[in-house]
Amino acid sequence: MSTQTPIKQAPQPKTLPMSAKQTPLQRARAAGTAHAARAAAHLTAAKGQFDSLAAHPQTQRALVAANEQVETLRAVLGRSESVLAAEKATGVERVRLVVGAAAAFILLVPFNLFGLAPAATRALTLLFPAYKAILALETGKNTDNLLAYFIILGYFQVLESVFLPILVSQIPRYYTFKVAFFFYLAHPRLNGATKIHNVLFSRKIATPPMSPTPTRTSGAFAAMSPRLPLSPSHANVPLPPLPLSPTSPSQEDMFSVPGFARIARADRQ
Known part of the structure; x- marks a missing residue:
C-alpha cells in the first residue's frame, strides 16, 4: 500500500493595506484632505444654524434696536470737534474709531497688556x-x-x-x-x-490804591514837601514855591552869586 506524501504549498505573499503602500507625504495629504472635508461640513452646519438664528424674530428686533443705538451714538459723536477731526484725519468711521480706541485703552491701561x-x-x-x-x-x-x-x-x-x-x-x-x-x-x-x-498756583497780589495824601516826611525836609493830591485830576495844578528857611538866602540873593547871570523878572520894567 503506497503512502502519498502531502504536497506543501508555497506561502502566499501578505497583502499590505493601502496606507502602507503610500509615502509619508501622501499619507499627510490624505489626512489633511479628510480634516478639511470634516471642517467644511462643520462650517456648513454652523452657517445653517447661524442663518436660522438670524432669521428668528427676536434676533431681528435686537438688530433693529442695535442699529438705532449706533445711529444715536453716531449723532452724539458728531457734536465733538475732536472726534470729527480724528475721523477726517484717519478716514475711519467715527463709531468704529471711538469703540476701537476705547477697547485699546481698556487693554493697554487698566489691564496693562504687554506692560x-x-x-x-x-x-x-x-x-x-x-x-x-x-x-x-x-x-x-x-x-x-x-x-x-x-x-x-x-x-x-x-x-x-x-x-x-x-x-x-x-x-x-x-x-x-x-x-x-x-x-x-x-x-x-x-x-x-x-x-x-x-x-x-495762582498768587493774586492786591495793590492798594494810591493815597490822596502824600507820605509824611520828617526833619528838615518836612516844610519842603508840598501836600498835593496825586490823583490824575490834579496833575496840571502848578506847584507852589518852596518855602525857604530864615537862614537861607532870599530869592533875590540866590541869583547874585558870581558866575550866574541875573535874569530879569518879567513883572519888573
Whole structure:
C-alpha cells in the first residue's frame, strides 16, 4: 500500500493595506484632505444654524434696536470737534474709531497688556493736549486752560518721578485714575486745569490804591514837601514855591552869586 506524501504549498505573499503602500507625504495629504472635508461640513452646519438664528424674530428686533443705538451714538459723536477731526484725519468711521480706541485703552491701561500702561498713559496725557494747543494757536482761541494744564503736568511729572513706586503700589489702577484726572484737566468744558491752577498756583497780589495824601516826611525836609493830591485830576495844578528857611538866602540873593547871570523878572520894567 503506497503512502502519498502531502504536497506543501508555497506561502502566499501578505497583502499590505493601502496606507502602507503610500509615502509619508501622501499619507499627510490624505489626512489633511479628510480634516478639511470634516471642517467644511462643520462650517456648513454652523452657517445653517447661524442663518436660522438670524432669521428668528427676536434676533431681528435686537438688530433693529442695535442699529438705532449706533445711529444715536453716531449723532452724539458728531457734536465733538475732536472726534470729527480724528475721523477726517484717519478716514475711519467715527463709531468704529471711538469703540476701537476705547477697547485699546481698556487693554493697554487698566489691564496693562504687554506692560504698556506707563507709555500709553504718557502718550494720552501729552500728545492730545499738545495737538489741541497747536489748533488753539493757529485759530486764535483762548489758551488759558491749556497753559494751566501744562503747568500742572510739569509739576505732576516731577512728583511722579520721585514717588512713582509708592503711587503704583498704594493706588489700585493708578494709571487709569491718572488718565481720568488729566482728562478732567484738559477738557475744554470742564476747565479743570484753570480751577486747580487758581487754587494751588495762582498768587493774586492786591495793590492798594494810591493815597490822596502824600507820605509824611520828617526833619528838615518836612516844610519842603508840598501836600498835593496825586490823583490824575490834579496833575496840571502848578506847584507852589518852596518855602525857604530864615537862614537861607532870599530869592533875590540866590541869583547874585558870581558866575550866574541875573535874569530879569518879567513883572519888573
